[in-house]
């Protein structure tokens with residue numbers, strides 16, 4: 149078991165301790181994140197964008213998610229296994245029917261030792277969330293901007309600015325909590341609404357572009373490390389400029405190879 153469990157997350161909320169989550173898609177990064185003390189690692193279907201280069205998260209398959217999840221779980225197992233590992237259920241792996249959702253959640257949990265799955269949606273997926281948690285698989289919800297529904301929205305603009313959608317979101321959060329979810333991601337909604345939802349739930353909310361009143365925060369690792377130069381919405385704080393660091397390192401290597409200064413005698417046998 150990881151050190152951070154669903155129980156621990158609930159305790160953290162009750163004690164007012166914030167939950168720090170980041171995404172990871174591979175073994176090496178997962179090791180660094182676990183070592184750095186992050187509470188939870190999300191194997192996000194954002195892998196579709198930042199790892200595979202697609203425009204949306206829709207192309208991701210269950211098999212691809214499992215491939216990334218296995219690598220990430222090996223990473224935290226190689227360290228202290230402090231962080232909880234949550235795996236996104238990809239588009240169309242849980243929307244068809246509760247039976248299908250249970251089968252795919254089970255498949256993701258069974259192939260390796262991840263700790264939970266995450267699903268986007270409210271009322272529409274409540275039955276699936278209930279069935280999955282009933283058989284013992286922890287579920288994290290995801291409301292607000294749901295990237296798997298991007299073609300319905302038509303843009304990545306802030307969600308729930310209007311009263312009607314805000315009211316629906318508050319209701320959906322309640323429904324997903326009642327269905328058995330242990331936490332809910334709130335993506336790109338007004339701070340005030342996120343605060344209201346957070347206070348109305350017993351389970352923690354994890355925000356991304358949802359302000360400081362959430363019980364925790366999540367960012368896509370590539371964004372916060374500055375690996376993506378093209379993507380900088382206001383909710384991404386850049387903690388490093390790794391694309392420049394890597395670019396400079398590669399330029400130096402190329403120069404050294406061309407000038408025959410790498411490898412040196414010390415670097416040879």
Ligand code: KIV
Pocket residue numbers: 171190191192193194195236333356366367368
């Ligand atoms: O796929 C992902 O990275 C996510 C987070 C942004 C919450 O769902």
Ligand code: NA
Pocket residue numbers: 192193194205236295
């Ligand atoms: Na996702």
